[in-house]
Amino acid sequence: MHFSIVVDHVSFGWPDGTTVLNGLDAAFPAGRTGLIGLNGSGKSTLLKLIARELVPRSGSVSVPGVVGYLPQNVPLGAGRTVSDLLEISATRAALHAIEGGDVAEEHFTAVGDDWDVEERARAELDRLGLDHVGLDRTVGTLSGGETIMVALAAQLLKRPDVLLLDEPTNNLDLDARRRLYAAVAAWQGVLLVVSHDRALLELLDQIAELREGSVRMYGGNLTSYEEQVAAEQEAAERGVRTAEGEIRRQQRELIEARIRIDRGLRTGRKAFENKKVPKIVANGLKRKAQVSAGKQRGLHQEKLEEARDRLTEAELAVRDDAEIRIELPGTEVPAGRTVLSLSLEPRLPDGPSDGPSDGEAQVAVLETLVVRGPERIALLGPNGSGKTTLLKRIAEHGAHVPVRYLPQRLDLLDDALSVVDNVRAMAPSASVNDVRARLARFLFRGERANQAVGTLSGGERFRATLAALLSAEPPPQLLLLDEPTNNLDMASVRELAQALAAYRGALVVASHDLPFLETLGMTRWLRQDREEGLSES
Structure with missing residues (x-):
């Protein structure tokens, strides 16, 4: 199989010492791949490493050709225009200068072969349902969903060989989602998409699961993945039940062996006491029985430990996600x-209205x-x-x-402060222990509660923001x-x-x-x- 993206023993951590990935190996084939996993497992970080937005601490990432990358949070700027977000402002300015009669060489250099850039940009925007959005409109006047679709159009304009999408359906209305689904279904290059959107994941060729620091590939879409995982879990749970049964059997055999050994020792002792055998013979029989007893106990104990090891191995195969x-x-x-x-x-x-028409x-x-x-x-x-x-x-x-308001962009918290300190800022009368107990329910336990908010994934940031809002006074x-x-x-x-x-x-x-x-x-x-x-x- 030809792999289009190769991640070779990559490690990455944040400056505060938090390790996100450690020696990760992964290979993504051609076609459309969905990257899934629990919040905080490192999916967005992996995409940024592939897009070269981040540099690994060690290891390497190999990606062929032009890479398009749509991040989870599109960088905004109140004064930026749609043209800026599409990354075509310089080319448009050069085109307009040439059209106005300025034939300076730098304008032709800026345009290159992209003489139809405005037409292509307009076509991409229209295809994505943004026909009402002008190229000179400011980004600050766009909704969150419109901003995402403009940013997607920007990546498609690059005609990339590899397209990386991080939660692309966030904030999209139903019509915009349908248009994005159509764009994904029609995509002919390499696509790697991080998403929790079931409808989107059903359109993909394979699912890659990032779990406990490693990536595993599953052929087929989300339904196929879930069927495979369900079958694996059923087999794993059977393995646990079998291992538990084996432990109970070995424990019974160990008890039965001890009973037999103790019975033999008592029989030998009574024979000596009743003068049926000489003392020297009885002592020899006793030593022999003790040696045999030791071997039997050791054998059964060894089998019991092997059964316990098999149970541990079987339990590890059963998913127990927090x-x-x-x-x-x-x-x-x-x-x-x-x-x-x-x-x-x-x-x-x-204009005037005569009310709804028939059937309206x-x-x-x-x-x-x-x-x-x-x-x-x-x-x-x-x-x-x-x-x-x-x-x-x-x-x-x-x-x-x-009243408490949870915004789309989750910008209520201070990125420089820890999760604990952010929650305490909203609940000043709560003790540190009380805050930590609340955060544990949102899966921020131990040192994870001390992590700076600026280093959190999108899902982790949501959990931290929700914990802060619900703890507010x-x-x-x-x-x-x-x-x-x-x-x-x-x-x-x-x-x-x-x-x-x-x-x-x-x-x-x-x-x-x-x-x-x-x-x-x-x-x-x-x-x-x-x-x-x-x-x-």
Whole structure:
């Protein structure tokens, strides 16, 4: 098999001494590969090493040709334009100068063979559903999903031989996800994608699992991977049961052997006491019996230890992945209490309207958003419609109760501080031991709780941010969550859903993950629209 990406005994660690990868060997074949693993296993770090964004402490990475890399967090800048993000501003400037009559040699050098760069850029943006986004529009006016799609267009414009995508569906609305799925399905080069998106992983040719510091390849898509792992786990659990049965058998045989030996010794002693054999003969029989007893005990003990070793080996094959245990504050909001009241500015379409046509549902546009009691509200809408802006307004102005807001970009924490210190900043009255106990439920145990937030993976950063928010004083009676399933592995999404389902405060969740929303028992579904504003869905 031809391998397109080869990772040879690579080690990497952060400056604070945290080791992420240690002597990793991996080889990724041509085609579309999904890289999966638990949060914090090193997936994003591995992608950065392959993209040469990071340099390994030791070992080497071999990648042929041009590499395109879409990171989990796209670098932003309020003054940057879409053209800057596409990395075509210099070429466009040279083209415009030539079109304006400036024939300086440096302009022709800057353009090279890329005379159709604007047309190609426009075509990529249109293909990805960004036909409304101009090349000179500032990045600061784009939604999180629009920014990701522009950044993807930038990588596709490079015509790379190898394309690396890190959680590309984060923040994408349903239409944008479908367009990204289509781009992945049509991709002819080498693709390595880190994702927890099931629909995306179903489109891939093979799954690579990064687990406990090593990579293992599984042929086929996510369903095939899960079937293979389930079969392996069933065999491993059978192996454990067999090993446990063998230990019980060896323990019985050891006990039975001891009983036989003790019975033989008692028989010899009684024979001597009854003068049936001379003392010298009895002593000889006793020594012989003791030697035999020692050999028997040693033999059975050796078999018992071998059985225990087999049990240990079998147990190691059984997956026992730690999962976060989210405990939300025990806050209960009375049913009639108003927790939120926010005046809205409806964005009605221009021109007169005679109401809905036949078969068209009446859309009730809200002028004021009012939430009473422990309502659970799902906030839907396409990228760029203003969902994040609305959540920020609620957090800053609209709530009548303690409120906490979990943003998409997880920028609430101080990168320079440890996880413990960040949580203590939000819960100053909590003791260090109490904070550490809370963090342990989010899988930050021991020295991991002392790790600087700036070195965390996307999933780890989410867990740290959520731990800080839920430890905040006073406890929140209104939670605002903006795309909370981004960066989370599947087990963590399940645990988060279970915890939120038990939360007795008010909840507003903006998400494109409909299966996740449906598990939360939403009482209202609202839709944010670019033109009309907020309406009951």
